[in-house]
Amino acid sequence: MTSRVITLKELAASLDLSITTVSRALAGHEQIALKTRERVAQAARQAGYVPNTAARTLVSGRSGFVGLVLPIRGPNLVDSFLGEFVTGLGEGLVSHGADLILATAALGHSELSVLRHVVESGRADGVVVTRIAETDVRLAYLRERGFPFVAHGRLLDSDFGYNWLDTDGAHAFGEAFDMLYDLGHRHFGLVTISEAMTFRLLRQDGLAAAIARRGDPSVRLDVVTAPRFDQAARIEVVNGMLRGPDRPTAIVALFDELALTVMEEAARAGLGMPRDLSVIGFDNIAASAYAPPGLTTFDASIRHCAREIADMLLTVIAEKPGKPLTRLIRPTLVARASHGPVPRTRS
């Protein structure tokens, strides 16, 4: 047992060839006689030869890894699409022979410091950066270093180009507004968050733009802002909107978790959906299908986006394109039962 791993030198010796020739044969170099290439391939397969990653990385400068720094989350909170995201990344990478490394920030270490470590230790040839904040030090760092990366999400205003893939939240929120408007709604609510993430502004702007486009002065929009992680505070904010004297007939939530809170609190307040209130979310998390009456939302197909991001990143690494690669993915409406026509006038 405990069989040792075979090395190139040993393989070469067993074939009575030099390491150079074996290395080249395995790499498929034309200059090595075809017969030799086949002989070597055969022997390597039979011996179960697998090249040592560290040695290969050291000399070639390419690790074959792509890095992802796990966002730091509270003790009981897990990024709800992390699973889908890494699955998609894995799928995208494997077709090019690359793999994923996941680095976690230890307590007291910033996400940036972990990123630096991943980059500067040569562990990865490129990185994926998610959850872009309104001013994001990570992008600035990567750009300064000239290190290949793709961002999942965008900055609002950047004075430099970079590669990104984003979900078109602005479009989705406009679509939600148009649909609700056509159902007769005029009084809207938006539940957003206080965390400085760019996606909240993009989505809110998309909603505002759609309202402006419509040009109907009777349209009203109330906006409330909840803290990101404090569930109790979140409930309070939602109730402020729901239990006020003049509540909206349609509420759009920045993402599904918020929408589910709205639905729970609405039900608790005795409001039926969509009879008394329409609610629309964003993300299409698993629970949204189950929460009565079924949350209407937008599906961003995280897994597909992640696969795309992997492809983009590998392109960036291999070809260093002059122009930044960018890609805007339009989410698809998942119409369930939480939205409907505006309620008959209540005094």
Added chain:
Amino acid sequence: MTSRVITLKELAASLDLSITTVSRALAGHEQIALKTRERVAQAARQAGYVPNTAARTLVSGRSGFVGLVLPIRGPNLVDSFLGEFVTGLGEGLVSHGADLILATAALGHSELSVLRHVVESGRADGVVVTRIAETDVRLAYLRERGFPFVAHGRLLDSDFGYNWLDTDGAHAFGEAFDMLYDLGHRHFGLVTISEAMTFRLLRQDGLAAAIARRGDPSVRLDVVTAPRFDQAARIEVVNGMLRGPDRPTAIVALFDELALTVMEEAARAGLGMPRDLSVIGFDNIAASAYAPPGLTTFDASIRHCAREIADMLLTVIAEKPGKPLTRLIRPTLVARASHGPVPRTRS
């Protein structure tokens, strides 16, 4: 821009010391004068020196990585606890300075071949193996190689020792039975799967053992088996149990996804829960809290288990303990509203 990474040689030159001394100083060797150690640490910090992983791995034989091979899933199916699991692993690893590498199996490559590649290329010092099948080639391979690993889950009968951490599903299913029995239930249903995973047998055995322990001959148990991934077939199987002439008053599902299907179909058949039917699941996935009337289930705290697994694996790597490390985690009951007293006799 594109600042180069500093190397040990350069750092040494700038300090007018040999690389040996600098290397040792950074490693904190006692034999290097304290004053020198401090001077080197200071210079390294200031220069932002990060040791090259490949070089370090090559010479030391330790990569500082732990591997996880992503289970192959269908195009639209993602392991529902992957996110929690990798988060937990990351947390466990980072406190020891290790990181995670995620390898995906390409189409047409078996999970085993990916595992071999990870192991034999020296990318990882140890691996985590999840979703243990009833006869699992991966464990046999790792054992033969003598490669450090921890399994999440157990084999039923193994002629060799290995390190594992498992959720005590047998206990949970026994607990579910006892609770339901005390609520008056005598006719039970179990919805299980056809996939040859060990956890299905462990849980089913736990249920059977609890029934036997009770020694009440009036207790009946109906078992139906659904295919793992075919939702349509799953629904059909569930309906076979629900719509039969003599249906159970309490149904235990192997895991929450199945339980949710049971609840949906029961609702569709006009059965109220828990009035007409009690349902209990396992896993406590996010949707279970939202699916009406709220699924009673068991929480296995995947994240915590994963953290524990990381700790175990790092211990195995560092200390190569003689006895296998094993750990059985008791899941906690999450009592919601899907279970209750047995319905008043119906003819």
Added chain:
DNA sequence: ACCGAAATTTAAAACGTTTGCATTCTTGCA
């Protein structure tokens, strides 16, 4: 001032690849 031991530092090999350059082997043609 000198010796020896202790304290501190260094030279050089090794890890397993890839690759630029040099060498050896074939082969066709004179």
Added chain:
DNA sequence: TGCAAGAATGCAAACGTTTTAAATTTCGGT
């Protein structure tokens, strides 16, 4: 048969560390 050109293979350096063994410096005691 001899020679040149092309085909095939091999030598040795390099990648950036860690580590063994050896060298150098320091210093107390005489």
